[in-house]
Amino acid sequence: MQLYNKLSAKERAELIDKAGKDRLTISFYQYHKIENPQIFRDHLFIEWDKLDVLGRIYVSYEGINAQLSVPAENFKQFKAHLDSIDFLKDVRLNIAVEQDNKSFLKLKIKVRNKIVADGLNDDTFDVTDIGVHLNAEEFNNMLADPNTVCVDMRNHYESEIGHFDGAVTPDVDTFRDSLDIIEEDLKDNKEDKNLLMYCTGGIRCEKASAYYKHKGFKNVFQLEGGIINYVRQVESQELENKFKGKNFVFDHRRAERISDDVVSNCHQCGEPCDTHVNCDNEACHLLFIQCESCSEKMNTCCSEDCKEIAALSFEEQKALRKGKGNSNKIFKKGRSEALKFKK
Structure with missing residues (x-):
């Protein structure tokens, strides 16, 4: 049985155009102990290939991290399949703010050592002892608290084009690089400040919050569902949007426009630009x-x-x-x- 792609990105794009059907771009993650990631990976490929799912999915012993697109007409079947898997039943699905039928052009499901490259030894701390999840309204309130330090857990090229008002944006190339830098910068405020974190969809904060609690931070909070879920709540509840600029995404779209603010510049001429x-x-x-x-x-x-x-x-x-x-x-x-x- 074929458990890999045979079509090129160009061939797939042509098929999508020919089909003329809307697709939904979705992301989700779930930490869970998976006994045999390879078997689980093959099962997902077989079932999702039937539904014309495309995307980049990582599976490991610690869980799953998925960014994908699915034909809108197949969404209910896709959701039903997720719900048939015990640890994925009712998992939060982050629906993209801006849709693009060609956000993904291949189905790639890979077995990795970790679903996020954090470089941490999980045996040295309790990865389930995470920070407090906040919804959009709670996040806005805490962001306005002068006793709060808000930290962007993404890399420099992500935060450069968009971030929350007043957030600390570490100039790092990888998630792992940011962990020690943030701890060092905030070492004198582990007990008296609120450490408020956010990332694209929430997965990096999930691990980081447990790590920082292990490192002695007393008041650790994270934006539930990340920026993607935040924007959905802001729109549906008519809340004030505290995010300025674009949200970087890891697919062919590269970014979603969240506000009209352009907070970065062209790297070649210096003019305002965030493309x-x-x-x-x-x-x-x-x-x-x-x-x-x-x-x-x-x-x-x-x-x-x-x-x-x-x-x-x-x-x-x-x-x-x-x-x-x-x-x-x-x-x-x-x-x-x-x-x-x-x-």
């Missing part, structure tokens, strides 16, 4: 912020060198890449020295 692109030189593929003017001038490349390479034929570019590994720039989003106005 992420990938360098058109496939050997670079650097993620960075680029305005329309610079995109036209630079042919969607991050540097003159990359612009020259991207202008070559496919075969010429392939020959240049032969025998070389991926550039480290791919993993250092927005960190290239060629970018004059990077964060």
Whole structure:
């Protein structure tokens, strides 16, 4: 039985266009002890492939982390399948604020050591002793409390284009990098300040809140469902939106517009801009912020060198890449020295 994709992203995109049916972009996670992640992974692939689910899903011994899209007409069947799995029954589903039928173009379900790369030894602390979950209204109230320190648990390229008012936004490349930095910065306020955390969908805060409680923080709180769920509640309950800018997402959309504020700038000219692109030189593929003017001038490349390479034929570019590994720039989003106005 086929348990992997055979269609290319281009072929899948053409099929989606031909079908002409709306799809829903959804994310969810659940920490749970899974005895055999590989068997569970194969079961999900078989069932979800039938429903034309596409996305990026990680399964491990500690649970599942899923970002996916499903045809709207198949949503009830998809939800019924989730509810048939004990630990996923009534799991909170974060529905994307902005829908795009091509947010995902393949179904990738991978077995990983962890569902989030946190670099922590879970045996050293109680991962179930988490912080207090807050809804949008409670989050806004605590955010306004002068005794609160609000921390963005996302990476620099995520918080750069959007964040909550007054939030601390660590300049880090990975989730693991932020944990020790935050602890060091707040070491003198472990008992007298409210540590209020948020992330995209809530999964990073789930682990971080338990870690910080283990490290001696007394008042630990987290935004339930992350930014995605917050925006839904703000709209449905007509609350004040405290999030400014865009919410970075890990699919082909790259971001969702949450407010009209543009809080970042083009990495090449410095003009206000919050549009992420990938360098058109496939050997670079650097993620960075680029305005329309610079995109036209630079042919969607991050540097003159990359612009020259991207202008070559496919075969010429392939020959240049032969025998070389991926550039480290791919993993250092927005960190290239060629970018004059990077964060």
